[in-house]
Amino acid sequence: MDSASDAAALPTDYLLMDSGLYEALVEGNEEDADAVWQKMEQHDGRQVTPKGNTVLHIAALYGHIHFVHKILLQEQHRSFLLCALNKKGETALHIAAMEGHTDVVSALIHCAKTSPELRLLGVESGMGIGATDMVRMVDEDKDTALHKAVRNGHLEVVKLLVKEDPEFEFPANQSGETPLYIAAELGFHEGLVEMLNNCQRPVYGGPLGRTALHAAIINWTPKDCTKLLLVNEACLCEVGDDWGWTPLHYAVKRHNEKAVCDILQVKSSAAYIPAGVGKEWTTAIHIAVRENFVGLFRKIVERCPLCWEMVNSKGQNVLHEAILNNSTGMIKYILNNNNSGRKRDHLVDEKDEDDY
Template sequence: MDPTMYFAAMKGSMEDGDFSVVDHLAREEENGYQVTPKGNTILHVAALFGQRAFVGEVLKISPALLCYKNKKNETALHIAANVGQSEVVRELLSIQGQETVLVRMKDDIGDTAMHKAVRSGHIDIVRILVKLLLDPEHDFPANKAEETPLYLAAESGFHDALIEILNVCKEPTHVAGPSKRTPLHAAVIQEHTECAMALWQWNKPLCEESDIWGWNSLHYAVKQGLTELVSDMLGWKKSLAYLPAGSESDWTTAFHIAASEGDALMIYELLNHCLDCWDMVNSNGQNALHVAILKGHNETLLNVLSLESIICDSLVDEADNEGNTPLHLLAASGNRVPQMILDHPSAKKMAFNKQNQTPLDIALSSTWTIKKEKLVGDLCSINGRLGQRDFKVKRKTETIGNIRQMRKEDDQDKAKRDKTEIEKIMKAAQIQVVVATLLMTVTFAAGFTLPGGLYNDDSPNKGMAILLRKTAFRAFVISDVLAFAFSAGAIFIYFFMADCDVDEDEECKRDWFKVLRSYYYIAGILQLLAMGAVVIAFVTGMYATLANSLALAISVCVIGCVSFLMYFWIIIWV
């Protein structure tokens, strides 16, 4: 495109000296339009920069430009809707007889102007276009990605645009979006509660539609923790709670989803509407407690169900398709067994799965750790036993040998970790002792160079501090002494740490590690207290010497205290 023409379209100028847009357009109708590298005509450029008057004049001369498409098959309306040029959109749609055709035109990816406006968040343009779109089936089509304007509004949480579109769509209908998801799916997954509620009120059966993975909107609402929406859906149709989520060979239920998320409020909500939904199992024959244990949320579920002992009794001893009870899964996970299960009479300590394993067998079959040792102790405390359905002597020998070997390996790993941690502490202590020494030196010097000076005359007060009677000076002295004492205490601890002999046997080394860590924490606290006391000493000393200029004295105190608190807050926050 000629630079002069491009500049004219960008600035909205029909004439510039010897240049005339009218003359150029007259010649171009015969010889072809000038375009940019993207195929944009002068109308596209004017629409991009919001030159409404220029657009109107160009269309009077060359009406054919209205439907002209660039290399992406975008009209000027697509461009204006995408960048939010509402005045240009009005001008383009003012051509009688062409507005319906124009708003239905699609670009390369199947987007109409409405798609562009919704995706870019331009509500004023959405309202302009909605007035022309009276046929929902044809005026709100899906693009090549199967996204309708309604779906885009729901997914992005564009509530105002969604309401405008729903007001036009009098009949509850929808076109399946990506992955066969409805707009309600999209709103729920993105946790746009207002949009989800509006869509559900508009077309309640939408919540029964499943995507390609077999999940409906209720399943996603349960997973996302949208309690209010779930309550409304189940209030409308309780049977939704019993619909499976997934395929014919791999499915779960809404209650299992809530249990896997550890969402106590959602579990309460589901039980409130459908008290027996806890009794369902998934495609693997697992109940909600099985699933909660696999996801590490068993404590949450047990706390909720503890109010209903009968429910808890049924869940604790139920086996899945592989014969595993919740106790088997706990043993496999390596987590501690909750006290509620330890004390529960229905927990089958000697239950065998299809591999002839008891919970204790499973616990002993994996790598030995401190965590696993506690788990085995829990199982033994409730009379858990080895299954011993294979060769008895072999089992006993292997078990004892494995335990000893795993304990040895675990002790070696722990010794390495302790050694690394000791090295880190000692390196940090070397830096901290320098800081503590500086603090001690500064506070020592401040104690003999007091602010305000000393009396030098022959009066009885000779050698005494001049500002002794001022409260701020007394605060300075006390905070200075505290800073000196705290920093001296920190240095003493660091010296003691440097003298610690950690090259002893393993048992003593572990004890020294605990001692060093405790001393390091204590020294760190003393050092922080010393730093705080130094700040207080500084601001009170300045205040005592600047008392005659109250505004300046207060400013110094505020700046000093606030800066220290701000740094401290940043350290904690980070």
């Protein structure tokens, strides 16, 4: 990149960072601290890399807490450096949270709390910013620092951010992901516990109309988050996604027996919610039959016996479904099943909408 294009790419009132300053910040040598500061002072601290990172961004990226402290001690620079955005719209807090540098995150929050003169970069004069404002700032993807900390599994950073702003909803980013959804999707159990225990207004949403419970079941990580979510918000098991599938439907489809049992224990009525949108839909037990999951089918009907009476959108009962999908194990179980002495032979005589 030549100097002309460099200049065109930089934010207003910023200059391309001196290469010596950049190297010193990356290396983090404490002996270079005075030299680093002298180079910063040459342009009033307003030097950035081609990605728009300031000296504070770089110090936060590499976790050099001694440089972070030195930068934040300078009242004439910290106001804009603390809130300066790089080309991805990230603050130094975003960077530190993403990298898991807990001491840097703590220092940035402390500075925001104890520096009443801070002003948000790029907005009209007089608009102040405190620690909670900084925690709530989003980058170009609408990620907060908490989104980044959760996505990268940094528990101690999650604790700091949630403690600082427990009343914030931490809404969905541009992809529709809330921090809770990301934690459930990744099986970040400890992070999920921290947020559920401390966030006063938790938001569970995710993309495609799904919730954190959908994510926990669909991704089915070793550290299962299903029961934890159900204990905190039981109604999540009744929410259908854009295709009309609830978490129970996905649990059956993925043969996640534990999740099926957890859901039915909390809300057995979830078994009667249809799966699908529009004119075509099915049920949880039909999905179990189609997949030939005899054991799972048994658990559902034992808990929810009325499911024996359910049909899909084509008027087909579970025996229809078993025959159409050649689910031999299910056919044998259905025909031989006794429930308090009552056989299920009547299913043989029932017809679907095509009179079969």
